[in-house]
Amino acid sequence: MKDISDSEIIESVKNGNHSDYSLLIDRYKNRAFSMLKKMLRNEMDAEEVLQDSFLKAYSGLKNFREEAKFSTWFYRIVYNTALTRISAKRRQTENEMSSIDDLPELKSNDDYESSEKKDVSKFISDTIEQLPPKYASVINLYYIDGMSCEEVSDVMNISVPNVKVILHRSRNALKDLLIERDYVKEIL
Amino acid sequence: MNTISDEMLNNYLDGELSKDESAEVEKIVNGSPALKLQLMALKEIDRSLRNMPVPEVSFDVTSVIMQKIKWIEKLKKDQKRFIVVIASVFITLCLAIVLFVGFELIRNYNPDSSKTIIDTVKYAETLSGFITSFMNNTNMTILGGIFSFGLLISAYFFFDYSKVFKNLGK
Numbered sequence: 096m097k098d099i100s101d102s103e104i105i106e107s108v109k110n111g112n113h114s115d116y117s118l119l120i121d122r123y124k125n126r127a128f129s130m131l132k133k134m135l136r137n138e139m140d141a142e143e144v145l146q147d148s149f150l151k152a153y154s155g156l157k158n159f160r161e162e163a164k165f166s167t168w169f170y171r172i173v174y175n176t177a178l179t180r181i182s183a184k185r186r187q188t189e190n191e192m193s194s195i196d197d198l199p200e201l202k203s204n205d206d207y208e209s210s211e212k213k214d215v216s217k218f219i220s221d222t223i224e225q226l227p228p229k230y231a232s233v234i235n236l237y238y239i240d241g242m243s244c245e246e247v248s249d250v251m252n253i254s255v256p257n258v259k260v261i262l263h264r265s266r267n268a269l270k271d272l273l274i275e276r277d278y279v280k281e282i283l
Numbered sequence: 284m285n286t287i288s289d290e291m292l293n294n295y296l297d298g299e300l301s302k303d304e305s306a307e308v309e310k311i312v313n314g315s316p317a318l319k320l321q322l323m324a325l326k327e328i329d330r331s332l333r334n335m336p337v338p339e340v341s342f343d344v345t346s347v348i349m350q351k352i353k354w355i356e357k358l359k360k361d362q363k364r365f366i367v368v369i370a371s372v373f374i375t376l377c378l379a380i381v382l383f384v385g386f387e388l389i390r391n392y393n394p395d396s397s398k399t400i401i402d403t404v405k406y407a408e409t410l411s412g413f414i415t416s417f418m419n420n421t422n423m424t425i426l427g428g429i430f431s432f433g434l435l436i437s438a439y440f441f442f443d444y445s446k447v448f449k450n451l452g453k
Contacts (some may be wrong), residue, residue, distance in 0.1 A: 113352055120345045128340045149348045149415060153355070220318040223332075238332040263293040270324040272290075278324075 101165040133231035148173040170250045
């Protein structure tokens with residue numbers, strides 16, 4: 096099943112084989128869920144938005160012209176649906192995300208385990224949970240989905256330089272935290 | 284260039300610098316333990332993020348979505364059928380009116396007269412006379428009432444179907 100391309104599956108669904116849509120769901124559900132979990136910081140909301148996104152994509156499939164990759168088109172739906180959910184839940188989050196100059200200071204959650212340090216990877220994955228939705232989306236699309244900066248900019252409707260700025264700022268914030276917590280000595 | 288900005292380090296990490304720029308960065312980094320530490324930290328972050336585990340959805344989301352899609356398809360079919368029924372009723376009603384008018388005209392038409400322009404004018408007069416008498420008739424009011432009622436009922440069900448269809452994904 097892995098050999099079937101997205102386009103072939105879409106063609107089949109358009110031809111009336113609705114059950115083939117499950118192949119696309121299986122292909123994208125976990126990565127989309129990962130992005131939603133980081134954006135919404137709530138598993139239940141992430142699951143609901145994930146279902147909404149897949150249903151929206153299904154309804155819009157007949158209008159999908161394959162000018163863009165399905166993944167880019169689908170993640171745009173996921174991203175926008177998540178933004179709608181966030182703004183519905185908390186209006187002020189909209190302002191929070193409208194600028195890229197607002198990366199809050201990341202904090203380490205290590206207080207509760209002062210005697211025992213986490214593994215570096217665990218520390219990083221826990222810390223990125225604190226990133227604002229826009230930053231979390233860029234990190235997820237770039238690293239988990241392996242998208243290029245151009246593709247990420249397409250999905251999020253922001254410029255490529257802005258994607259790079261967000262990416263660099265996120266990494267720099269994590270880097271400062273790693274150095275501050277003496278994790279780099281372990282790496283060396 | 285004695286120091287390197289964070290942006291430059293990030294660009295180096297992403298392989299976005301030219302060969303000369305990269306060589307320059309490497310030279311400066313090798314001569315500065317602080318910069319070396321920063322680059323190592325960035326490399327570790329990059330490696331960790333690339334190998335970050337992808338969380339799995341805790342329930343069988345595929346089945347749930349496919350179930351909803353089944354419903355959507357069923358509703359679409361029902362909606363289509365409903366529209367066809369409404370359209371058929373409407374067309375039948377229109378056809379019945381046209382047939383009735385035609386029947387009345389044929390009944391009032393004099394077959395003995397030859398087909399001249401005067402006859403045609405007479406025929407048109409008969410038609411307008413019939414329509415006027417039909418419009419003045421109280422039956423027309425009843426017919427209009429029934430027709431409007433049918434339209435209202437259809438509009439209600441159509442709206443209801445659309446609402447259910449729209450809310451299905453929520």
